[in-house]
Amino acid sequence: MTKKRLEQAGVIPYRRGEGGWEFLIITSRKGNWIFPKGVIAADEDPEETAMKECAEEAGIQGAIVGEAVGSYPDRRRKQPCTVKMFLLRYEAETTWKEKGTRKRSWCSFAEASHRLRKEPVRELLARALDLLELDRADP
Template sequence: MRKRMLILRQSGVLPYRMTAGKAEVLLVTSTRRKRWIVPKGWIALGLSAADSAAKEALEEAGVSGHVVTPAIETYVDRKWGYPCEMELFLMRVETVLDDWSEAKQRKRQWLSLSEAAKRVKSKTLKHLLIRLEAQPALLDQH
């Protein structure tokens, strides 16, 4: 009998806005290590990966907007020793709240794509930010 491998699933968003024709992305700090990351979390029961990612953006960063499907990036990371599939969506931010549910646990900051690429630890996220900077039309079309 074959052993089935547990695969965890998360989704997240890369929140962005256009300011004077230039893209800016919103990063948040993780709650424990205070690293710069994107809003992400477990896919909520009954929600699509994109809807769950939008929920995380509101909770973790206090932003809402248009989530672009399909995911711009899907990759596998390790979480607690298990493979964890991450679906990452672009979100064009329409609303930024002054107060949100995790405001006391996280910082948030709007950054240029190049500055954001310097701050994140994830190689996949770093490469995505560099790719978006090289191909800004990927953001402009949304």
Template structure:
């Protein structure tokens, strides 16, 4: 009973009004199977998708593509509509949150050398493994949603 209560409970932490970030949900389709590219966060080492602040004079999806290149070393076709959004900690102590819009990025090139290669790991995973590795259920939900959307289109 307590476990169920805690799974739905969230401390009241306010988001900064109007502040949003954008991120990429890198994927590829190999032999008819969708695979997702996960990276580790610099702060905690948990598996996540690339994200960051929206750069001035850039659209959110352009910023998401830049984050994917810098953090994961991949480039490709970025969607102009997000697959969804989630809330993430914007501070080390978790006292402030930010909403992140996640844009699907169909990976076309994977670089051998990229900006944050010494600070992060990257890993390709099919959906069941991605769901197991992603600590944040909202990220898992967005990966499931993307896979379902891709299957519906094919």
């Protein structure tokens, strides 16, 4: 019996720092560096889920910018999963639900790319940087 493919949504949070674009990464429960993401609830659209997960997992609020950057295949508890990723323009930090179990870090593109373990996620980060560089008017 084939397991049904789960759908997840996440964000690549960004802001303009003194040295250029910065991206927020967080630790997974296993300690790996990732972007905030979660399973799309039946009553939510992917963008809602992505923003909710970012607030819960990283304490970051912001606005989704444009269409999805892309998606990548993953596994969640040995179940096939597709993760759709969006750019999220940073607006504010808040207290967050998972502060005690996760770390967060604002990084340059190079540092974030180095810390992210999965190649498809690094590729989406590179695509996000390309999109931001094409639209320099976006704060």
